[in-house]
Amino acid sequence: MKASRQRGLLRLKGFIEKRKNLIRKKLKAFDLTQENLAHILGHKSKTHMFELMNGIKPFTLGDPVASNCLLGIKMNELVPAFLSFERVIKMKTAISELNKKHLFKKLSMAACI
Structure with a gap:
């Protein structure tokens, strides 16, 4: 990381x-x-x-x-047009908490810094 x-x-x-x-x-x-x-x-x-x-x-x-x-x-x-590493981590945490794991594909690491 x-x-x-x-x-x-x-x-x-x-x-x-x-x-x-x-x-x-x-x-x-x-x-x-x-x-x-x-x-x-x-x-x-x-x-x-x-x-x-x-x-x-x-x-x-x-x-x-x-x-x-x-x-x-x-x-x-x-x-x-990219997200900070910290922002991606926060979003992934929220996605997990909401049990919406299909959204992980949308949030690729290529879109973050």
Whole structure:
């Protein structure tokens, strides 16, 4: 399990790095700064925008939608489409408690980090 979790964390890090670089590239193309984007998205500080872009804080639901509309970045490039290892464990526990074992097939480890 430890190796699986480490692979997941590397996958997430890679996703965040790719997203950050993509956002920076789009900001440059539109002659915007991170501070400009923070202001447009309604965030109070460039520090908060830095934390979002670096994965320190998660995006709110509206941030990726607004970034998609404004910068033309695809949603799957803004929001990871995989679950954390911890989330998968919690879901599997709940599935077992509900005796709905047929759902285990739906919850493949490929969908988690």
